[in-house]
Structure formats: structure tokens, C-alpha cells
Amino acid sequence: MTVRVLLCDDHAVVRAGLRALLSSTDGIEVVGEAGSGEEALDMAAGLRPDVVLMDLQLGDGMDGVTATRRLTAAADGHGPRVLVLTMFDTDADIARAVSAGAIGYLLKAERPERLFAAIRDAAAGRTVLSGSVADRVVSRMRAPGPALTPRERDILGHLAQGLGNREIARALFLSEATVKTHLSRVYTKLGVRTRAAAVAAATRHRLLPDGWETP
Numbered sequence: 001m002t003v004r005v006l007l008c009d010d011h012a013v014v015r016a017g018l019r020a021l022l023s024s025t026d027g028i029e030v031v032g033e034a035g036s037g038e039e040a041l042d043m044a045a046g047l048r049p050d051v052v053l054m055d056l057q058l059g060d061g062m063d064g065v066t067a068t069r070r071l072t073a074a075a076d077g078h079g080p081r082v083l084v085l086t087m088f089d090t091d092a093d094i095a096r097a098v099s100a101g102a103i104g105y106l107l108k109a110e111r112p113e114r115l116f117a118a119i120r121d122a123a124a125g126r127t128v129l130s131g132s133v134a135d136r137v138v139s140r141m142r143a144p145g146p147a148l149t150p151r152e153r154d155i156l157g158h159l160a161q162g163l164g165n166r167e168i169a170r171a172l173f174l175s176e177a178t179v180k181t182h183l184s185r186v187y188t189k190l191g192v193r194t195r196a197a198a199v200a201a202a203t204r205h206r207l208l209p210d211g212w213e214t215p
Helices: 012-022 037-047 064-077 091-099 112-123 131-142 150-160 165-172 176-190 195-204
Strands: 003-008 028-034 051-054 081-086 104-107
Touching (some): 003 012, 003 112, 012 112, 028 037, 028 112, 037 051, 051 064, 051 112, 081 112, 104 131, 176 195
Parallel strands (some): 003 028, 003 051, 051 081, 081 104
């Protein structure tokens, strides 16, 4: 069986290199190239690939995580498998990609043979991780971060944007007293005493909601 692959990377040279590389092996066919997340969604709907090789950083517009989430949610869960292929291996990037539905996370430094095998595994529904990524995942599972409620995570996200208690209360339609109570609980769970320390700890433990970044 031939695995139909759609490439999504904002660099034309990278796409050309991947196409040439994948064309050198049997059982894999590149059916299209997308230079943006939006283009990948449009092409996937028409080409119906088995696997989408997805970069995370796609320049302006939709990023790779958002595109992954929409692709894997398509057709009532019967959309293509998304295999992330990127240069970045931070805990935050890995967590966001996996949460969005990516079946695998591969680094561009991998050997060609590993990439070929990963594409076939992804098409078959098997999880694929680069060695260093797997190590990070296992480490995080062994040392999980503090458990915060969805409301506490929302407040942390606004806090990371530099908002004060009154502004957070207004944004979330809460009283200022309620915000203070939630923050007190967050400080206790994170073992910190200041707003800056709370944001630093939340970033370290990947507790900020998806899409929130410190300015």
C-alpha cells in the first residue's frame, strides 16, 4: 500500500528537499505541498492524504498546531494523520502538538530512514517520537506539574500578559475579590509568592492555556 503524503512547510526549499527525499523510497507518494496552515487544510480536503508532514512555525497566519487540530478534527475524526516535522523540541511545543492531535513528533535532524519508517508508522496509526522527544515526554510524566483548575489556568494566562487583578476580573467577568482568591490558591499550588514567580513556574510546567505566551 502506498502512503499518500501532504507536505506543509513555509520554506519552498525544504518542501522541495522533502519531496525529492521521499520520492527516493518505495511506498510513499507526495501528493501535494502546502506553504501555510490554511493551504494545508484546503489541499487536504481535496487530496485526502494519509499523512500530513507538518512544520510548527509557518510564518504569518495559522500556525502548525492550529492546522493540526483542525486536520485531525476533520471528517468526524477520520482526517489524515499529522506527523510533526520540526526543528523545535521544547516541552511547550511538544505538549501543544500532541494535545492538538498529532500522532507523532519528529525532528528534522533525523536520518532519512527514520523519516520513512515514521511516515509508514503514522499512516498505520502508531505513535512516532524522536528519541530526545520521547525522553522529554517520559521525564514530564515522572515529574508532572501542579494540577490547576481551568479557571486558575485562565487567570494565569491573563497574568502572563501583564494584566492586573482588576483587568483580569473585567476580562473574565469575575469580581476582583474572586480573582484574588484564585491567585492565592495558584500561588500555594505553585509554591511561589509573587506574580512574576507564578508566571515563571507556569511556563516551566507548561500550565499556560494554549495560545497564551508571555510578552
